[in-house]
Amino acid sequence: MSRVYNFSAGPAVLPEEVLREAAEEMLDYRGTGMSVMEMSHRSKAYDKIIKDAEADLRELMGIPENYKVLFLQGGASTQFAAIPMNLMKNKVADYIVTGQWAKKAYQEAQKYGTANKIASSEDETFSYIPDCSDLPISENADYVYICENNTIYGTKFKTLPNTKGKTLVADVSSCFLSEPVDVEKYGLIYGGVQKNIGPAGVAIVIIREDLITEDTLPGTPTMLKYKTHADADSLYNTPPAYGIYICGKVFQWLKKKGGLAAMKQYNEEKAKILYDFLDSSSLFKGIVRKEDRSLMNVPFVTGNEELDAKFVKEAKEAGLENLKGHRSVGGMRASIYNAMPKEGVEALVAFMKKFEKENL
Numbered sequence: 001m002s003r004v005y006n007f008s009a010g011p012a013v014l015p016e017e018v019l020r021e022a023a024e025e026m027l028d029y030r031g032t033g034m035s036v037m038e039m040s041h042r043s044k045a046y047d048k049i050i051k052d053a054e055a056d057l058r059e060l061m062g063i064p065e066n067y068k069v070l071f072l073q074g075g076a077s078t079q080f081a082a083i084p085m086n087l088m089k090n091k092v093a094d095y096i097v098t099g100q101w102a103k104k105a106y107q108e109a110q111k112y113g114t115a116n117k118i119a120s121s122e123d124e125t126f127s128y129i130p131d132c133s134d135l136p137i138s139e140n141a142d143y144v145y146i147c148e149n150n151t152i153y154g155t156k157f158k159t160l161p162n163t164k165g166k167t168l169v170a171d172v173s174s175c176f177l178s179e180p181v182d183v184e185k186y187g188l189i190y191g192g193v194q195k196n197i198g199p200a201g202v203a204i205v206i207i208r209e210d211l212i213t214e215d216t217l218p219g220t221p222t223m224l225k226y227k228t229h230a231d232a233d234s235l236y237n238t239p240p241a242y243g244i245y246i247c248g249k250v251f252q253w254l255k256k257k258g259g260l261a262a263m264k265q266y267n268e269e270k271a272k273i274l275y276d277f278l279d280s281s282s283l284f285k286g287i288v289r290k291e292d293r294s295l296m297n298v299p300f301v302t303g304n305e306e307l308d309a310k311f312v313k314e315a316k317e318a319g320l321e322n323l324k325g326h327r328s329v330g331g332m333r334a335s336i337y338n339a340m341p342k343e344g345v346e347a348l349v350a351f352m353k354k355f356e357k358e359n360l
């Protein structure tokens with residue numbers, strides 16, 4: 001068996017300890033004589049798995065009592081519709097468009113009410129975060145929406161927008177649990193877990209209780225109402241049971257690592273190795289405004305498409321996989337999520353140095 005360093009943007013690298021533990025428990029989960037995959041979601045064993053997962057997530061993020069944690073299906077993209085359907089009481093929402101995922105959410109919201117694009121960085125291929133200190137927030141906006149870390153472009157909000165008292169909604173898919181978070185600053189935090197937490201198939205929504213009401217837009221499907229899942233502790237129907245089990249193991253792993261403050265420090269160390277090299281390289285360069293750089297997704301280019309392709313190919317041969325940039329940006333992208341060890345980033349930079357020597 002040999003594992004590669006996997007720089008995929010998602011589904012992405014998971015902690016090896018977690019995968020080993022899951023493998024050990026595959027055929028017989030702790031004396032139940034069955035796999036978690038084969039287990040009723042109403043069983044005692046599973047009840048403990050999902051309750052422990054929620055408790056550990058609450059501890060890691062410091063989620064206050066008046067917020068619900070929902071484990072849902074449909075990926076992050078289903079939330080693009082669920083959010084307006086549940087929160088658009090006045091049928092008005094303001095969107096800050098900093099990349100394709102924010103744009104998709106903005107476009108989806110237009111189906112349900114008035115979605116205003118109050119800021120955007122599309123003019124420069126989403127390579128920066130716009131100034132959000134004094135935006136024209138709509139007086140009757142039900143919420144202000146951001147994508148906090150832009151997976152494709154490698155930008156991150158370092159300060160949250162001034163929402164002028166309106167509810168903040170954030171897609172944190174690609175920065176979930178990468179650093180401490182002040183949950184109370186948000187009305188709703190959500191993300192697909194396949195970037196930084198677990199296997200595809202689970203979306204986590206953390207929502208302040210007063211935002212969970214019966215008063216959803218007419219026609220909102222039962223399965224898209226937050227109240228349905230909040231009232232049933234995420235067991236209204238069969239949840240993505242195995243995925244939640246793996247997420248729970250990752251939460252445990254994060255706690256063992258020292259929690260989110262320790263994770264942030266580790267992620268900063270890792271990102272610095274790569275960014276410092278990019279800043280000094282005469283072949284490779286980063287494409288994001290420095291102050292907006294993500295700790296999780298690092299896009300870079302050589303400026304020559306053929307050389308980019310050669311790099312991706314040779315890196316793969318050297319055991320550094322999935323470095324091709326998103327088709328809308330080109331070049332390369334290294335996603336260095338929580339589970340990417342520092343050794344992986346060091347190996348990448350060593351390979352880049354070698355490639356630079358050979359190709360300059």
Ligand SMILES: *Cc1c(COP(=O)(O)O)cnc(C)c1O
Pocket residue numbers: 010074075076077078101147149150151171172173174192195
């Ligand atoms: C990947 C991604 C999504 C889409 O997630 P799905 O689970 O595939 O729907 C949305 N937002 C961000 C920030 C992402 O990185």
